[in-house]
Amino acid sequence: MKKILTVLILCFGLFAQAVAQDGTDSAKNEAPARKFARATFNSTKIINMQSVEIVSKGSLQFLISHHLSYLWNKDAGSQNVAQFFGLNSGVAHTYMSFDYSPLKFMNVGVALAGSSQYEGFLKFRILRQQTGLKNIPVSVAWYSMMHINTAKDPDVEFTANKLAFMNQLLIARKFSNKFSLQLMPTWIHFNVVPYGINNSNEVFSLGIAGKYKATSKLNITLEYARQLNMYENLISKNGAIVNYHPDLLSAGIELNTGNHLFQFYIGSTTDGSAIDQLARNNSRIKDGNFAFGFTINRTMSIKK
Template sequence: MKVTFNATKIVNQQSVEIVSKSTLQFMVSHHFSSLWLKDGGSQNLGQLFGINSGVAQTYLSFDFSPTNYLNLGLAAAGRSRYEGWAKFRILRQETGNGGMPISLGWYSLAHVNTTKDPDITLSWNKWAFVHQLLIARKFSDKFSLQVMPTVVHFNTVPYGINNSNMVYSLGLAGKLKMTSNKNLTFEYSRQLNMHENLITKSGAVVSYNPDLISLGLELNTGGHLFQFFIGNTIQSSLVDQLARNPMRPDDSYKKFNFSNVSFGFTINRSMSLKKDKE
């Protein structure tokens, strides 16, 4: 068997890995504000490139594996939203002739917004769901890739063009080993359909970025795994990252500027709950 990735998350998205049986994992993630505001001037330096802006999305999660093939988790996703998930290990890559060439997993997440909204009379309409098929392969001791076909389902969506309840995307992620405790990671996901020109309560018209791009650096200290990353989202929940990412270029998708980029980090800590044999 091969460990394809060092963490259960690559950057923002899930990897094919789960923690081992009877292991509890705690994760905290922060997504800071824009790296450089277009008209921010000296304010950009004062806000330390978005890190000291006073704006940050925080994601706190606990997950536990009752078996080596199932992982269950709960999270506080920020802004009065909560999530729960299940991740399944279906296949595990094996070495040798005739061994399984890939690792395969499945991830399903339920997301609920508990913010009071007088326009939403049915609590069921506050729910959204994510389903991902995780297909990964470790090509060498240094390089791994993963493909993630994904669907995000909203029980209700605001009025607008192409306001489908289902948003489909296809993602690619990878890991490049640098040293025994350092790895470079990347993610790219592209929405195959998207919400466009959504009309908010105030009458504003909103569109979202169809691309999710992230680059990361993993540092394993033995007790903790630190993941530092830069990407084009400030959202902490996968629901928003893959379907409602607001950080898009001002005029067109092809116009890049640093107001659409932000820093972030994740800290992972896991502990075994197995009883020591006497």
């Protein structure tokens, strides 16, 4: 009798353990899957500003941009038509960059920013918008860039004095399959103030950008940034009063062919570098100082 009871208890224990294990496996299987927001934006840059996107691990992104002359210069008269609204003026500011991703959460890159300017940068993914196992409502990234102007300047003797730095916190949300929005608080530091000793080394800016997916291959993009300080009544090195324009506005379209992303846009800047666009903008929106630009973006997988 005792042997039978022992066998029954043992069988019950094994059965209970099996049921418990099945319950655990079932709970695991029923746990909500993690779903990431993908393609919040279609490039590492929206138009002129950085996006929360980074290049996938082991991939290299090549990006080349051209910012042309103003579509209409109020003092140019008929030359605006002769130059085909800035497209045939013979003037273009070129920006060319290479982004590589050694890790799935980080990009490193270098850029030729035009007019003897060079840049090196890092971008880190901090949070990624997701639902399911975790609910994170936004994607967050951090962008840091070092900028150097190598043009000869008799008033700037030391290389360190030619450096400037930019840091951006990028906060984005993909609200639906069609609409994404991003905020971009920005801090720019100049080692030497380019406008005179009476002005600050620090420039602060706040930007907002959006993307609307019109079709599977066509997106509409928009950017606006406002410089918060250091743009009025500045003192130049010659003692003259300098005024910059604090508003940067751009609108464009994106065409995705699968292998390339083509971006065409009109914006209130002719500069290629974000340092110049956000801290030294000479284009006045009220005067219609808008210029055409385009960017070609190609990403290649170079390491599996």
